Amino acid sequence: MAKSRPYVPSEPTLGWEQLRATARPLTEYPFSADAVTWTHLGRGALHLAARVLGLEGREVLVPAYHHGVEVDALLSAGAHPAFYPVGTRWTLDLEELERRIGPRTRGLVMTHFAGFPGPATQLRALADRHGLVLLEDCAQALLSVDGE
Numbered sequence: 001m002a003k004s005r006p007y008v009p010s011e012p013t014l015g016w017e018q019l020r021a022t023a024r025p026l027t028e029y030p031f032s033a034d035a036v037t038w039t040h041l042g043r044g045a046l047h048l049a050a051r052v053l054g055l056e057g058r059e060v061l062v063p064a065y066h067h068g069v070e071v072d073a074l075l076s077a078g079a080h081p082a083f084y085p086v087g088t089r090w091t092l093d094l095e096e097l098e099r100r101i102g103p104r105t106r107g108l109v110m111t112h113f114a115g116f117p118g119p120a121t122q123l124r125a126l127a128d129r130h131g132l133v134l135l136e137d138c139a140q141a142l143l144s145v146d147g148e
């Protein structure tokens with residue numbers, strides 16, 4: 001491992017204003033929901049969800065178009081990511097996705113790319129039909145809504 005040297009960051013880092021955050025800083029859903037677990041980063045939330053939902057040692061289907069850290073988070077939770085294709089306009093081929101569900105598959109990650117709503121209703125039904133845990137990654141869609 002390379003020897004680390006001290007450095008001066010060029011951007012401002014955390015100060016007292018950020019560290020003194022109130023317990024419930026936002027009033028909008030989902031932050032206002034009763035059952036909320038706060039994590040520092042989205043990847044931490046995915047990691048925690050994978051562990052809490054028992055995905056260790058199980059296959060989890062992930063969109064092949066992804067940020068990257070989602071996969072790291074799943075791997076470090078002991079899950080086995082496998083990928084399903086995403087179209088050039090962030091569309092999903094649901095039949096193709098369903099074909100990729102195998103006997104070892106236990107989880108399914110869906111992402112709302114750039115805030116555009118993904119087919120949540122269809123994926124909920126698909127996950128229920130196959131007994132899969134559905135992980136909805138809203139890292140790019142916070143505070144957005146689909147219709148009502």
Ligand SMILES: Cc1ncc(COP(=O)(O)O)c(C=O)c1O
Pocket residue numbers: 040041042043044066067069070111137139140
């Ligand atoms: C789809 C998706 N999931 C997860 C993450 C991870 O978020 P964080 O950087 O807060 O860990 C990102 C980050 O941009 C993302 O785009």
